[in-house]
Structures are given as C-alpha cells and as structure tokens.
Amino acid sequence: SVDPMTYETQFFGFTPQTCILRVYIAFQDYLFEMMQVVEGVMLKKLDGIPGCKISPFQIRKCTEKFLLFMKEHFDKLFAKMEEVLLQLVLNIPKNVLLPEDKVQEQYPYSKEEFQALQDELQQLQQQCRAEAAAEQALRAELEEQKAVKAELEKILQCFDGLENICREHGASNFKESFALLTQSSRKLQDVLKDVEEKSK
Template sequence: MSVNPMAYETQFFGFTPQTCMLRIYFAFQDYLFEMMLVVEGVMLKKLDSIPGCKIRPPQIRKCTEKFLLFMREHFDNLFATMEEVMLQLVLNIPKNVLLPEDRVQEQYPYSKEEFQALQDELQQLQQQCRAEAALEQALRAELEEQKAVTAELEKILQCFDGLENICREHGTGNFKESFALLTKSSKKLQDVLKDIEEKSKKIKQHDRLV
C-alpha cells in the first residue's frame, strides 16, 4: 500500500485514495472467498451424484483452501499493479492542476512572512474589536446611569415646583427667596445647636472635676 499522504487528492475526493484502494482490495477478497464457497458447494453436489465416489468432503475443503491461497497470492500481485495505476493515473491530481477553491492563491500569491503579517494584523483587529465592544458596553452602562440620575432630578424639580405652588397659595412670596431664608435659618439653628452641645460638654467636664 502506498505511503504517500496524497493530501490534495483527499481534499478533492473527500476520502484518501489509499482508503479507497483498501476497500476495493477487501471487496475483491470477500468476493473471491464467496465464489470459492459456491464452487465448493457445486463440487460436493456433483460428487454426491457420482456412485461409488471415494473423494470425501474434507478432501474437497483442503483442495479448496489450497486453490484459494493460490488465487490470493496471484491476486495480491495483480492488485499491487492495479493500485499503482489507480494512484498514479486515476486518483492522482497532477502538480499543475489547482482545485477551484485554491485558484485564488494563484491569483494572489503570498509568502510565509506576508501570511504571518496578515495573521498578526488580524489578531490586532480582533483585540481592537473586543476593546471597542467593552467600551460600548461601559458607555451603555453610563448612559443608563445618566438616565436614572435625570429621572431623580426630574422628581426633585417636580417636588420644588410643588413647594413653590404651596408657598404661593399661602402667600409666602417667592419660593426661591423663602428657600434661601429657610437655608439661612437652618444654618443659624445648626450653629446654635453646636454652641449648646459645646457648652453642655464643658458643663459635664466641670461636674466631673467637682
């Protein structure tokens, strides 16, 4: 059996030529064995019909096996020649023939260095695509956060509008001025509360000393 990998032929046919020849070989072997059994059966029937025949079935089987061995040896020699012809002429693609899917390589030839450069460029582009996808995802998350903040601000503005309407209804004037005054008053109250807390701490410390 040939040891040539014949990769191009395998690409074209979809199977290795050696495998094809091996299947043909086994098919011929099986057919030869079946034919010898048929011949043996016919001979046994003929012998049964001959009166006083001294040839016994075991002798017929022995002769059949010898003849089968003889046929197999000659068949192997013939098959070796047939295999050589099939692999060189029938199942062989000439060196100057390109498959349709490989003709583009003839139109656009490239060296190993150019192919490696293309591989490197492709890898860089893939990394850039992944980085841009991650950036897009981050921007989408930020946009969703901005939408949530905008919704909260709208709620606050609606609340301020409601307070301003309440102030107008009760004659307290401009809500902004009232809010500013309320802020100042709150600051004063915080200062007074802080002063009271400090005085309270001093009194407690004085009581402990006494």
C-alpha cells in the same frame, strides 16, 4: 513514510487509499465467495454419487490449493493495479491547483503584507470616522451661523427702519438734521431773549 494524499482527498472526498482498499476487500470477498460456491457445488454433486471415494476433506484441500494460487496472483496483480490507479487516476499532479485554492496564487500575501493591509483598513476607517465627526461639527456650526446671521440682520433692519422713518419725515441725514435742529433751537432761543429784552 505514508503519503496521506490529502490534496487528492480534498478533491475526491475520500482518500484514494481507502477507495483502493475497499475495492481490494470487495474483490477478495468475491473470490472467496466464488470458491465457496465452487466447493459447495462439487460437494453437493459428490453427495449424489453413491459409493464416491472422494471425501469432502479432499475437495477442501483442492479448494485451498486453487485459492492459495489465485490469492497469490490476485495480490500481485492488484498491487500493480493499485500503483497505476494511485499514480495516474486518483492523483493530482504537482503543478495542478484546485479551483477552490485559486486565491492562494492570485493573492499570495505574507503575514506582514496582510497585517499592513489590515492596518491600512483600520486607518481608513478611523479617517472616515474623523471626517464624519468633522461633517457633524461643520453642519452644527452652519446651523448656528444661520441663527446668528438672522439675529444680526434683524438688528441691522432695526437701524434701517429708524433711518427710513427719519427719511420719511424729511430728515435724510439725521446727524445733519439734528445739528440743524440744535442750531435752529439756539437761534430761536436767542430771538426769544431779544424779544423779551426789547419788551422790557
């Protein structure tokens, strides 16, 4: 049955009801204080009048009468003031959103939507990690390929070197030259045989 006015408290930093209560207590205290002062002044004055028939008790009765009357009106008037202050001044209308809560209307995500967003983030992170791992593997292979290519090219260079040597020594096609050399060797062998037979 009590409206705690939490949203107003969020803005002001204090509850409106407490503010009003503080004001009420202060005003009431001042009223009582002033009445005490009034009574005090009257009693002091009466003290100075010799043979005065008015007793302090009578003055006290008068004070109580006046105070009761004032307190009654005070309470009635203060209640009206409180109503106005709580409705018009220390109040945040229902259609008003405080600046710190703007995100609530800009991004009204339900539990499911929020979970979906978190899941998506997790998935993206996993994909990024996978891509990073893939990059590592690819670059490792590139390095390996570099070394392998270098070795293979060295071997090819050896073959090229051999062929160059043969070419430098007049054998552009080693296979043909070798065949020719074999042929020539055979011919020479045949000629040698011939010569040996004739010399016998």
